[in-house]
Amino acid sequence: MSLFHKKSSTDSLNNAVKLITVAHPNSPISEQFRTIRTNIHFAGVDQELKTIAFSSANQSEGKSTVTANVAVTWALEGKKVLFIDADLRRPTIHQTFGLNNNHGLTTILSSKADSIELTDYIKPSGIDHLSLITSGPIPPNPSELLGSDRMTTLIKNVSQAFDLVVIDVPPILEVPDTQVLSAHLDGLVLVVREGQTRKAAISRAVDVLKISKTRILGFVLNDHNAKDAGYGYGYGYGYKAEQGSK
Ligand SMILES: Nc1ncnc2c1ncn2[C@@H]1O[C@H](COP(=O)(O)OP(=O)(O)OP(=O)(O)O)[C@@H](O)[C@H]1O
Ligand SMILES: [Mg+2]
Incomplete structure (x- = not known):
């Protein structure tokens, strides 16, 4: 059975993403994820990076x-990582x-309680050092929730308790959710899918992020030279830190 196969653009709604870093930690692809991790680390030499989002211009580009x-490679390195699903769409x-999603980020953000016991919502991933907050039920007002003071407070609190907070957020050009959140984070990495993401879309996404004063840490080129890479699964990742992106 093949580990990876191409799917339609809506598949990610109903399917788990593939954790090759868990299934094949010594594979060249996992090595590339470790290179991405290292390059993000270098992007943060001047300023500590604790809260990092990954987004893309459009949907299904591999965020x-x-x-x-x-997130897994950081945890395997021994960092205490919290991975939050803020793609509420x-x-x-x-x-x-393989967790249930009856409660999660949306439950925390929509609660009217004055204080919330976060440990009730932070779930173990099954991987040492990696904890999760799932999205919770899909709400009618994702951007309102992500732009709320409650979200900013949550990010602040969890960033004190973890070495790194890694956040999966929606695509930049399709909904305002990422824009309202990313300025409160230490940085954002833009995922670009070779052969799919148009140059104009990348450039518009960068403009939108600049307007919201988001620090762009760099780009991950997904599906890069898939045929030439010879890794069998058609995966390839490249990473290039953008100069003067702020
Ligand atoms: N390099 C790749 N080679 C083959 N398939 C890939 C690659 N990257 C992602 N995919 C597949 O493409 C689909 C979309 O990937 P993923 O869910 O990571 O993207 P996404 O940007 O998070 O999508 P969404 O906008 O729906 O959140 C998934 O089925 C995933 O397995
Ligand atoms: Mg996704």
Whole structure:
């Protein structure tokens, strides 16, 4: 059975993403995820990076796959990582890690309680050092929730309790959710899918992020040279830190 296969653009709604860093930690692809991790680390030499989102211009460009695998590589390195599913429109973390999604981020954000016991919502992933907050039930008002003071407070609190908070967020050009959240984070990595993401879309996404004063940490090129890479699964990742992106 093949580990990876191409799917239609809506598949990520109903399917877990593939954790190759767990299934094949010594594969060249897992090595590339470790390179991405290292390059993000270098992007943060001047300023500590604790809260990092991964997004893309449009949907189905590989955000969730890249985010989940990079989060795993950080955890395998021994960092205490919290992985939050803030893609409240097309969430995947619960399926990737086989968890129920009856409560999660949306439950925390929509609660009227003055204080919430976060440990009730932070779930173990089954991987050492990696904890999860799943999306929770899909709400009618995702951007309102992600832009709320409650979300900013949550990010602040969890960033004190974890070494790294990694966040899967919706595509930049399709909904305002990422824009309202990303300025409160230490940085954002843009996932670009070779052969799919148009240059104009990348450039518009960068403009939108600049307007919202988001620090762009760099780009992950997903599906890069899939045929030439010879890795069998058609996966390839490249990473290039953008100069003067802020
Ligand atoms: N390099 C790749 N090669 C083959 N398939 C890939 C690659 N990257 C992602 N995929 C597949 O493409 C689909 C979309 O990937 P993923 O769910 O990671 O994207 P996404 O940007 O999070 O999508 P969404 O916008 O729905 O949240 C998934 O089925 C995933 O397995
Ligand atoms: Mg996704």
